[in-house]
Amino acid sequence: MRxxxxxxxxxxADALTALGAPDSVAFGGGTDLLVTMKEGLAEPAHLVDVxxxxxxxxxxxxxxxxxxxxxxxxxxxxxxxxxxxERFAALAEATSLVGTPALRNMSTIAGNLCQRPRCWYFRRxxxxxxxxxxxxxxxxxxNQYHAILGGGPCHAVHPSDPAVVLTALEATIELLxxxxxxxxxxxxxxxxxxxxxxxxxxxxxxxxxxxxxxxPARSAGGVQHYEKVMQRGAWxxxxxxxxxxxxxxxxVRLVLGGVSPAPYRVNQSVEEDVASGAxxxxxxxxxxxxxxxxxxxLSKNGYxxxxxxxxxxxxxxxxxxx
Ligand SMILES: Cc1cc2nc3c(=O)[nH]c(=O)nc-3n(C[C@H](O)[C@H](O)[C@H](O)COP(=O)(O)OP(=O)(O)OC[C@H]3O[C@@H](n4cnc5c(N)ncnc54)[C@H](O)[C@@H]3O)c2cc1C
Numbered sequence: 001m002r003x004x005x006x007x008x009x010x011x012x013a014d015a016l017t018a019l020g021a022p023d024s025v026a027f028g029g030g031t032d033l034l035v036t037m038k039e040g041l042a043e044p045a046h047l048v049d050v051x052x053x054x055x056x057x058x059x060x061x062x063x064x065x066x067x068x069x070x071x072x073x074x075x076x077x078x079x080x081x082x083x084x085x086e087r088f089a090a091l092a093e094a095t096s097l098v099g100t101p102a103l104r105n106m107s108t109i110a111g112n113l114c115q116r117p118r119c120w121y122f123r124r125x126x127x128x129x130x131x132x133x134x135x136x137x138x139x140x141x142x143n144q145y146h147a148i149l150g151g152g153p154c155h156a157v158h159p160s161d162p163a164v165v166l167t168a169l170e171a172t173i174e175l176l177x178x179x180x181x182x183x184x185x186x187x188x189x190x191x192x193x194x195x196x197x198x199x200x201x202x203x204x205x206x207x208x209x210x211x212x213x214x215x216p217a218r219s220a221g222g223v224q225h226y227e228k229v230m231q232r233g234a235w236x237x238x239x240x241x242x243x244x245x246x247x248x249x250x251x252v253r254l255v256l257g258g259v260s261p262a263p264y265r266v267n268q269s270v271e272e273d274v275a276s277g278a279x280x281x282x283x284x285x286x287x288x289x290x291x292x293x294x295x296x297x298l299s300k301n302g303y304x305x306x307x308x309x310x311x312x313x314x315x316x317x318x319x320x321x322x
Pocket of ligand 1: 025026027028029030031032033034050071072097098099100103106107108109110111112113114115116159160161162204208209210211235236237238
């Protein structure tokens with residue numbers, strides 16, 4: 001591993017100065033960053049620990065129902081937070097399903113959103129697109145865990161459970177950058193280009209950090225649901241997952257995880273049909289088929305389309321009757 005300097009700034013201004021140096025990255029719990037460094041996939045010269053900045057570990061729920069989650073809030077604290085469990089139940093559910101208790105106690109929500117994909121070609125240093133190569137090794141290779149929707153040129157899927165729910169909840173990522181400039185990026189734009197950017201999966205520019213995540217009042221409450229299919233019962237990434245939300249205003253949002261380089265929002269006309277009234281089994285089947293119309297499984301991951309259809313059917317029936 002390349003030698004590096006660890007920084008523990010006490011103010012945002014100091015953090016931004018440190019992050020502005022070449023080869024400088026933000027450090028959350030280190031549960032992915034240190035692994036990628038050991039694997040030789042990242043070689044930062046400076047690690048800037050952003051956990052001790054003012055407000056970084058705060059969860060603020062406002063009277064109107066909206067919430068602000070500091071970037072360094074631990075996954076375990078989100079899963080256990082009473083008001084998050086009450087108003088953003090799908091987020092509490094998704095965070096409670098992340099990895100192991102030790103990982104949830106160590107890792108932060110910002111680090112979770114910025115973790116690198118688990119694709120075994122990438123992680124093992126095979127010269128694929130993310131490792132300086134020219135093609136995606138999964139296309140003609142071992143692609144059991146890769147994308148069936150929106151893949152390409154890279155077919156790795158985004159591994160985060162919370163990202164799927166935050167997309168359904170219309171979260172905004174609050175970024176703080178050089179000269180303390182702030183910008184708010186809707187979460188779908190935050191992950192735009194995840195399959196085509198070889199060096200990262202997010203819209204973060206060098207020198208920026210995630211200060212907080214904002215959840216709008218319109219996403220609080222209603223019916224919220226997160227379901228995750230894993231190869232084994234615990235401590236595993238999603239093969240396929242689904243966040244299904246029916247907001248208090250009646251709007252439905254359905255977002256799939258594990259199927260695409262970024263959380264995949266289902267076609268809005270399908271969401272509108274789910275919102276419009278009680279479905280029967282036959283119409284739920286037809287809607288699931290429509291939702292997955294663009295699915296293009298690779299040679300070994302057709303099972304993901306079957307799993308996604310099953311999760312969609314179950315959630316759509318539940319939400320349409322709520
Ligand atoms: C065995 C195992 C099982 C796992 N299972 C799951 C699972 O089921 N579901 C799931 O969702 N995840 C899972 N994970 C991923 C785990 O949740 C991540 O390792 C973790 O969320 C990363 O968080 P961290 O705070 O440790 O980030 P770090 O490792 O510190 O950082 C990860 C990335 O985020 C960047 N970063 C950190 N903080 C900021 C910030 N404030 N602003 C900008 N960039 C930042 C870092 O620069 C780095 O690029 C698993 C991991 C392991 C090792």
